[in-house]
Amino acid sequence: MPALSSTMTEGKIVEWLKKPGDKVGRGESVLVVESDKADMDVESFNEGYLAAVLMPAGSTAPVGETIGLIVETEAEIAEAQAKGGGAGGASPAPSPEAVSSPPAAAAPAPAAAVAAPVAAAPAPVPAAAPAPVVSDGRLVASPRAKKLASQMGVNLASVRGSGPNGRIQAEDVERAAGRPVSVPRVGEGTTAAIVAGAGAPAVPTAQAGNSFGAPGETVAFNTLQAAVNRNMEASLAVPCFRVGYTITTDKLDVFYKQVKPKGVTMTALLAKAVAVTLARHPQVNAATTAAGMAYPADVNVAVAVAMEDGGLITPVLRQADRTDLYEMSRQWADLVKRSRSKQLQPEEYSTGTFTLSNLGMFGVDRFDAILPPGTGAILAVAASRPTVVAGKDGSISVKRQMQVNLTADHRVIYGADGAAFLKDLAELIETRPESLAV
Numbered sequence: 001m002p003a004l005s006s007t008m009t010e011g012k013i014v015e016w017l018k019k020p021g022d023k024v025g026r027g028e029s030v031l032v033v034e035s036d037k038a039d040m041d042v043e044s045f046n047e048g049y050l051a052a053v054l055m056p057a058g059s060t061a062p063v064g065e066t067i068g069l070i071v072e073t074e075a076e077i078a079e080a081q082a083k084g085g086g087a088g089g090a091s092p093a094p095s096p097e098a099v100s101s102p103p104a105a106a107a108p109a110p111a112a113a114v115a116a117p118v119a120a121a122p123a124p125v126p127a128a129a130p131a132p133v134v135s136d137g138r139l140v141a142s143p144r145a146k147k148l149a150s151q152m153g154v155n156l157a158s159v160r161g162s163g164p165n166g167r168i169q170a171e172d173v174e175r176a177a178g179r180p181v182s183v184p185r186v187g188e189g190t191t192a193a194i195v196a197g198a199g200a201p202a203v204p205t206a207q208a209g210n211s212f213g214a215p216g217e218t219v220a221f222n223t224l225q226a227a228v229n230r231n232m233e234a235s236l237a238v239p240c241f242r243v244g245y246t247i248t249t250d251k252l253d254v255f256y257k258q259v260k261p262k263g264v265t266m267t268a269l270l271a272k273a274v275a276v277t278l279a280r281h282p283q284v285n286a287a288t289t290a291a292g293m294a295y296p297a298d299v300n301v302a303v304a305v306a307m308e309d310g311g312l313i314t315p316v317l318r319q320a321d322r323t324d325l326y327e328m329s330r331q332w333a334d335l336v337k338r339s340r341s342k343q344l345q346p347e348e349y350s351t352g353t354f355t356l357s358n359l360g361m362f363g364v365d366r367f368d369a370i371l372p373p374g375t376g377a378i379l380a381v382a383a384s385r386p387t388v389v390a391g392k393d394g395s396i397s398v399k400r401q402m403q404v405n406l407t408a409d410h411r412v413i414y415g416a417d418g419a420a421f422l423k424d425l426a427e428l429i430e431t432r433p434e435s436l437a438v
Contacts, residue, residue, distance in 0.1 A: 010060050010061060010062045010063065011033045011034060011060070011061060011063070011223065012033065012034040012058070012059070012060045012222075012223045013031060013032075013033055013034075013055055013056070013057050013058065013059050013060075013061065013067065014031075014032040014033060014034045014057060014142065015031060015032045015057050015140060015167075016030070016031045016053055016056075016057055016068075017029050017030055017031055017032065017041075017140065018030050018031070018050045019050065019053070020050055020051060020052055020053055020077070020081070021049065021050065021051075021074075021077060022049065022050050023048075023049055024044045024046075024047065024048060024049060024050050024070055025044070025047055026044060026045065026046060026047040027043050027044065028043060028044055029041040029042065029043055030042055030043065030044050030050065030068070030070075031057075031067075031068075032140075032167065034222070034223045034224075034342075040342075044070060046070050046072075047072075048070045048071050048072045048073070049070065049071055049072075049073070049074055049076075049077055050068060050069075050070055051068075051069045051070060051071045051076065051077045051080035051081055052068060052069040052080055052081045053067070053068050054066060054067050054068055054069065055067040055068070060223075069081075140161070140166065140167045140168065141156055141159075141161070141167065141168035141169075142167065142168065142169055142170060145159075145168045145169055145170045145172065145173050148170050148173040148174065148177075149173045152173065152174075152177040153177075154173050154176050154177050156168060156173075158176065159172050159173060159176045160172065160176075162340070162341050167341075169308070169340070169341055170308055171308055171340060222311070224307060224311035224313070225311040227311070228311045228312055231372060231373050232370055234373045235370050235371050235372070235373060238288075238371055238373075238409050238411075239409070239410045239411060240371050240407050240408060240409060240410060241407075241408055241410050241415060241418070242368050242405055242406065242407050242408075243405070243406050243408070243415060243418045243419055243422065244366065244403060244404065244405040244406070244422075245403075245404050245405075245406075245419075245422035245423070245425070245426055246401050246402075246403055246404075246426075247401065247402055247403075247404060247425070247426045247429050247430060248389075248399045248400065248401050248426075248429075248430050249384045249400045249401065249402055249429065249430075250399055250400050250430075251429070251430060251431065251432075251433050252269070252429050252430075252433045253384070253400060255269075255433040255434050255436075255437075256269060256433075259325070259326075259437060262326060263326060263329050263330065263333075264325055264326060264329045264437075265329050265332060265333070267303060267332055267356075267358065268317075268325060268328045268329040268332050269325070269433075269436060270356060270358070270381060271301045271303060271317050271320050271328065271332070271356055272320060272321075272323075272325050272328060272436045273425060273428055273429055273433070273436055274301055274320075274354065274356055274379060274425065275299045275301050275317070275320030275321035275354075276321050276428065276436065277421060277424050277425040277428060278299045278301075278321065278353075278354055278421070279299055279321040280424060281417065281420065281421040281424065282295055283412070283413055283417045284354070284376065284377050284406075284408070284413055284417055284418065284421045285299055285353050285354055285376065285377075286376050286412050286413070287353070287374060287375050287376040287409070287412060288376065288409055288411045288412045293412045296353040298318060298319050298353065299319065299320055299321040299322075299353060299354070300316050300317065300318045300319065300320065300351050300352050300353045300354070301316070301317045301320040301352065301353075301354055301355075301356055302314035302315065302316045302317075302349070302351075302352025302353075302354070302355045302356070302372075302375075303315060303316075303317065303332070303355070303356045303357075303358070304355065304356070304357040304358070304369075305336060305339055307339070307340075308340065313339050313344070313349050314349055314352055314355060314372065315332070315335035315336065315339050315344060315348060315349055316335075316347075316348055316349060316350075316351050316352045317331060317332060317335075318351065325436055325437045326437075335348060352372075352375060353375060353376075354375060354376070354377055354378070354379070355369070355372050355375055355377075355378040355379070356378070356379050356381065357369040357378060357379070357380050357381065358380075358381040359380070359381070359382060359383075360381055360382055360383040360384065360402065361383075362383070363383050364382050364383060365382050365383060365385065365403060366380075366382045366403040366405060367380050367382060367405065368380055368405050368407060369405070369407050370407065371407050371408070371409060375409075376408060376409045376412050376413050377406055377407065377408040377409065377413055377418070378406075378407050379404055379405070379406050379407075380404065380405040380406075380407070381402065381404050382402055382403045382404070382405075383402060384400045384401065384402040385400065385401065385402070386398050386399070386400055387399055387400070387401045389401070404422065404425070406418045406421070406422060
């Protein structure tokens, strides 16, 4: 299966785009695989015919596993099917020899193994491509999209897919049915409304943005959720501490209203503020490694985004301290769009040096975030709210304030480091937010 990160060991077969007996061209997509964070097309390294599918759609295979056989001529199909254990998805499991056998390029064999390449990347595709039809007449759609289409009475043939190669996603079905996408997107437009004080937070239309089963059901973790679970369990071994700070956002709100018409999002504004402050506090941008404390050359801010099928992904704004605010907003819009259709490249979600998690759109007043493995700190940002504040002279006034909480790895970041970082972040946001656009 295509490996999307150094920790990935297996992937789920979402859909076979070819069936046994179909002709396959070199470089042509044969199947779609769901890895930790993305759906990726697996291309054939050989030209010929798909002789056998050793693992049907829905199966999970480890990296390097043989999942199908490709032969050079039609005459070899029957022989390959006999060796592979069958012709298609209902075939029994392959023999140990078939599973462990190397691809044809490594040793002479009558069939080329469609195995898990260590790394593969999907080619960019138009976001609104027509719904594709594979050779047997089936539409290419995710399992959840098919389920939703059935429930909503939507004809998939009329839906334009936004996934890889035009694959229909669940959100495409919702749009076709005239319903709003059910997932509140962390770090998108709703965030701006809350932090900037543009009204009351919208009530989510789905349970916490995840795809849960009906009451009484037990739903297995999908590949992304399982990857998140492993990361969270790894975080338990890290000695963390937490420190909070209250930041007044009145000036930030005013500045945001000025730049919002130019395409600037509140997420980009907060990420920029965090990145500029991190550049002055390299200790908070550092992380613990086996060799000691690693200080990255760049400030790469990862921002948590809720995924439709459950779990989280963290698109990365690279060199955020040096990127123009307006360019950063354009980058963020592109990253979020592609993360929804699982089209992010590994370096676009796995290279963060610091993480930002924003739940302000839900109206929460404070929360603590769990530290992602491989980084030194994560900042939890809550909603900005009108608050009665007492001045130093005893006067009373109403100001908009938000609570931010830093979770840090105590092996590399000490309490004084975290406190100094938050103090400078607050000073930047409260007194000179306009400098973020310079």
